[in-house]
């Protein structure tokens with residue numbers, strides 16, 4: 001008995017990195033998989049069928065069922081094409097993992113419009129373009145579903161040199177919280193994921209002498225176990241929540257606030273005088289390296 005027996009899962013950007021390990025794990029748990037990947041470079045340029053086809057080959061070699069799709073997530077036509085591939089091959093979609101992504105890291109001053117547009121298109125617009133048709137299909141089919149949107153600590157906390165990427169990932173977080181509310185009446189659960197893994201996206205950031213160590217400690221397959229928890233019945237009715245997953249660590253990430261200061265007609269000076277009530281204590285901040 002697999003945790004995903006009888007389910008159909010669409011995973012975007014599944015030709016490498018985290019998407020690939022999600023796809024292999026889900027298939028080993030009985031799901032039939034649509035392996036979507038544009039097959040381009042890390043910065044989103046180029047394309048090809050080899051990456052998606054290779055993962056489909058691996059799944060089939062292990063006795064699973066999978067089909068390739070090479071559409072870009074960044075257009076409505078791509079999103080519709082991904083759903084069509086799933087319906088043609090398997091007749092339904094139960095699970096969607098929005099995972100496709102690119103990087104064009106630069107400080108804001110060096111970020112030209114094409115670097116802004118490309119990153120926002122693939123991550124934020126891509127999440128919209130793929131989710132809309134699949135969410136609609138899930139609603140119309142009436143059997144519920146689970147959607148996992150890949151955010152990042154860059155969007156939820158911030159990271160130097162990633163204003164474009166952080167903005168897209170924070171946008172995905174807002175999208176997730178809103179869609180979780182819309183999905184609840186149809187039994188469609190919506191999760192957010194903030195992963196840390198050694199992939200082609202991060203290898204130069206985690207490189208140097210510690211590269212081999214990071215590669216093992218931050219194996220993307222570890223993150224996939226948490227995503228399997230999210231999309232399977234193991235997570236029950238949970239929705240609208242975010243998991244940070246890094247190596248051996250899994251922790252919820254959530255926006256929290258204190259009770260705050262309440263004073264009719266408060267002034268700027270009152271805020272300064274009541275900082276202990278207005279702000280959270282510093283030590284309550286999340287430490288991603290903890």
Ligand SMILES: NC(=O)c1ccc[n+]([C@@H]2O[C@H](COP(=O)([O-])OP(=O)(O)OC[C@H]3O[C@@H](n4cnc5c(N)ncnc54)[C@H](O)[C@@H]3O)[C@@H](O)[C@H]2O)c1
Nearest residue numbers: 013016017018038039072073099100101152196197199201
């Ligand atoms: N690796 C990390 O530590 C980390 C941290 C935070 C968030 N993430 C996010 O996790 C996701 C997976 O990243 P990864 O680290 O596995 O990187 P990756 O580069 O290995 O995987 C991303 C995949 O998306 C595909 N892709 C890019 N543009 C596409 C498009 N328009 N349409 C379809 N596919 C497209 C790429 O070809 C690639 O295979 C991304 O959304 C990334 O932002 C990763």
